[in-house]
Amino acid sequence: MQFGVFSVGDVTRNPVTGETPSEAERIRAVMAIAKKTEEVGLDVFAFGEHHNPPFMSSSPTTLLAAVAAQTERLVVSTSTTLITTNDPVRIAEEYAMLQHVSGGRMDLMLGRGNTAPVYPWFGEDIRQGLPLALEHYNLLHRLWREDVVDWQGRYRTPLQGFTSTPRPLDDVPPFVWHGSIRTPEIAEQAAFYGDGFFANHIFWPSEHSQRLINFYRQRFAHHGHGTPEQAIVGLGGQAFIAKTSQQAYEQFRPYFDEAPVYGNGPRMEDFARQTPLSVGSPQEVIDKTLTFRETFGDYQRQLFLIDHAGLPLEMVLEQLELLGGEVVPVLRRELDALRPAGVPDAPTHASLVTAKYGDAEPRQPRPNANRGDNVTGGSPYQDTERDQAVA
Amino acid sequence: MNLVVVSGGTSDPSSTRMLADRITARVLDRAAASGLELTTAVIELRPLAAELASAQVTGFAPPAVAAAIATLAEADALIVATPVYKAGVSGLVKSFFDVVDQDLLIAVPTVLAATAGTARHALVADEQLRSLFAYLRALTVPTSVFAAGEDWGGSGLQDRVDRAAHELVVLLAADVRSAMRDAGTRYNRVFGGAAEGADEVEFDSDLMRLATGGSAVAPPVRPV
Numbered sequence: 001m002q003f004g005v006f007s008v009g010d011v012t013r014n015p016v017t018g019e020t021p022s023e024a025e026r027i028r029a030v031m032a033i034a035k036k037t038e039e040v041g042l043d044v045f046a047f048g049e050h051h052n053p054p055f056m057s058s059s060p061t062t063l064l065a066a067v068a069a070q071t072e073r074l075v076v077s078t079s080t081t082l083i084t085t086n087d088p089v090r091i092a093e094e095y096a097m098l099q100h101v102s103g104g105r106m107d108l109m110l111g112r113g114n115t116a117p118v119y120p121w122f123g124e125d126i127r128q129g130l131p132l133a134l135e136h137y138n139l140l141h142r143l144w145r146e147d148v149v150d151w152q153g154r155y156r157t158p159l160q161g162f163t164s165t166p167r168p169l170d171d172v173p174p175f176v177w178h179g180s181i182r183t184p185e186i187a188e189q190a191a192f193y194g195d196g197f198f199a200n201h202i203f204w205p206s207e208h209s210q211r212l213i214n215f216y217r218q219r220f221a222h223h224g225h226g227t228p229e230q231a232i233v234g235l236g237g238q239a240f241i242a243k244t245s246q247q248a249y250e251q252f253r254p255y256f257d258e259a260p261v262y263g264n265g266p267r268m269e270d271f272a273r274q275t276p277l278s279v280g281s282p283q284e285v286i287d288k289t290l291t292f293r294e295t296f297g298d299y300q301r302q303l304f305l306i307d308h309a310g311l312p313l314e315m316v317l318e319q320l321e322l323l324g325g326e327v328v329p330v331l332r333r334e335l336d337a338l339r340p341a342g343v344p345d346a347p348t349h350a351s352l353v354t355a356k357y358g359d360a361e362p363r364q365p366r367p368n369a370n371r372g373d374n375v376t377g378g379s380p381y382q383d384t385e386r387d388q389a390v391a
Numbered sequence: 392m393n394l395v396v397v398s399g400g401t402s403d404p405s406s407t408r409m410l411a412d413r414i415t416a417r418v419l420d421r422a423a424a425s426g427l428e429l430t431t432a433v434i435e436l437r438p439l440a441a442e443l444a445s446a447q448v449t450g451f452a453p454p455a456v457a458a459a460i461a462t463l464a465e466a467d468a469l470i471v472a473t474p475v476y477k478a479g480v481s482g483l484v485k486s487f488f489d490v491v492d493q494d495l496l497i498a499v500p501t502v503l504a505a506t507a508g509t510a511r512h513a514l515v516a517d518e519q520l521r522s523l524f525a526y527l528r529a530l531t532v533p534t535s536v537f538a539a540g541e542d543w544g545g546s547g548l549q550d551r552v553d554r555a556a557h558e559l560v561v562l563l564a565a566d567v568r569s570a571m572r573d574a575g576t577r578y579n580r581v582f583g584g585a586a587e588g589a590d591e592v593e594f595d596s597d598l599m600r601l602a603t604g605g606s607a608v609a610p611p612v613r614p615v
Contacts, residue, residue, distance in 0.1 A: 130598060131597075131598060131601055131607055134598065134601040134602050134607075135601055135606075135607050138601070138604055138605075141604075152606075153606060153607060154606075154607035155607070182581070182582055182583060183582070184582050184592045185598045185599060185601075185602045186602070188592075188594075188599060188602040188603065189602040189603070192602060192603045192604060193604075203449065203450070203451075204449075204450070204451045205451060208451065208583060211582070211583040211590055212582065212583060215582075215590075215592065223603075261449075262448060262449050263448075264448065265444075265445050265447075265448025265449055266445035266448065266449055266453070267445075270445065270453065271449070274451070274453055274454070275451075
């Protein structure tokens with residue numbers, strides 16, 4: 001079971017001091033949070049992606065590469081990478097590069113985003129949001145698995161003899177999670193490819209996510225990837241921890257009350273009762289998080305949102321100390337003890353390499369010499385035969 | 392069969408609830424005469440006011456609102472009564488239907504009713520409620536029932552109540568709702584919503600073919 005934090009990189013006014021951090025301050029803060037995530041013993045830091053103020057998360061791979069360079073064990077991921085408005089060719093290239101520079105300590109989560117105006121900023125049409133996402137991923141999936149791709153679709157120009165470089169690390173594509181809150185087609189695509197499915201679960205009652213996750217699990221089995229219980233599920237969560245329940249409520253209330261999304265709406269007590277939000281002592285957060293397993297079955301990745309609503313860096317780091325020090329070790333122990341033998345862990349680069357090669361050496365593609373025309377040709381790598389690569 | 396009554400009246404007793412009750416009584420009489428057995432559930436919106444305000448912000452239904460929506464989901468017929476405030480439908484009524492799944496009331500026979508202090512608001516039910524329920528694809532009966540203060544003294548109101556009740560019972564007796572829903576017609580449903588059939592997924596679609604590695608259908612030919 002993996003535990004981590006996820007952030008959307010919002011730059012939000014601190015409602016207690018009234019001050020809004022600069023973009024520079026917030027970017028530095030996110031770097032500090034990511035490094036702390038590893039330091040306190042968590043596994044994953046996921047980040048991104050927005051293309052408008054008050055966010056600064058437009059370029060996740062650059063930030064995540066810096067995080068990977070300053071950590072040793074942490075898996076960097078995204079929350080989410082926009083599969084609609086990013087060209088799948090760029091996603092294939094950028095994330096393959098991130099995979100190399102992080103030594104395989106990365107994966108990514110694809111989403112459609114929730115910002116309507118972003119589509120025209122990148123030359124896309126929101127009316128085609130869902131088919132764009134589906135078609136883009138079909139292409140991305142091939143770009144990481146075939147050296148040379150001939151492709152034609154509806155939403156981007158055709159590709160003829162295109163090779164996405166660098167080839168994935170060890171010729172093993174990054175693991176992909178598909179994030180969705182209500183779209184069966186996205187869950188179906190995740191199930192079809194045997195990819196992971198992530199429900200960002202934090203703003204609504206758990207039952208809202210339950211039916212889509214159950215659907216994904218059934219379809220994962222239908223498409224022959226294992227039993228429903230072996231499907232790869234990730235969940236969002238949201239916690240504010242203090243020594244006592246009362247302290248947690250007192251400290252978090254001014255931030256909750258003015259938070260984007262639900263601020264100036266429900267009472268925190270009601271919202272915490274009705275949604276996955278945990279506010280309380282470490283034991284209370286542990287108990288609430290354990291209910292997720294009862295609702296969704298054994299799952300592989302739990303990410304917490306902790307750096308939002310204008311919480312200052314010191315408080316976020318303190319939250320990480322409590323999460324890593326007191327909450328997650330207990331959750332790991334309890335969830336590991338409850339997990340049946342057949343339920344897999346979330347795939348990592350190492351596990352995917354083993355799954356593909358066993359004890360054999362992974363493939364290391366070496367390109368043929370440039371012929372002077374910058375065109376790939378049918379067989380761009382030394383270890384592929386000319387006629388075999390043109391599929 | 393279930394008759395559900397939604398009342399947006401806020402006083403006790405409210406003229407809005409009184410109007411809803413009057414319509415309900417006539418519907419029950421006429422249903423009995425047609426051999427239909429009806430059970431009645433009333434959703435008073437006033438106790439839900441605080442939760443509805445919260446739902447406007449969060450986008451999900453808190454417990455009491457969720458219970459009301461579950462009651463509404465069982466409706467074979469519906470009576471909706473709103474007070475008129477500032478020449479419009481009560482915000483409470485609009486807030487409630489704002490958080491109801493948009494496919495919950497497809498083809499449900501519905502009587503629309505409104506009360507106001509003056510007859511100048513007589514068209515609120517037809518101009519505002521009717522368009523809201525058209526969006527929800529409910530089957531509103533032709534006669535809406537409006538009652539200003541002065542209507543309670545005359546006989547015209549009871550005539551309209553009776554006509555609306557008759558229209559509702561005709562639709563109920565013919566089971567128009569089932570006939571429309573079962574005719575092989577497909578209505579879009581929000582996956583996981585409260586409406587019946589909300590967990591059924593259509594696999595035979597262009598999007599599902601695309602989701603499983605297929606190609607999008609060919610683009611329309613652009614005129615040159």
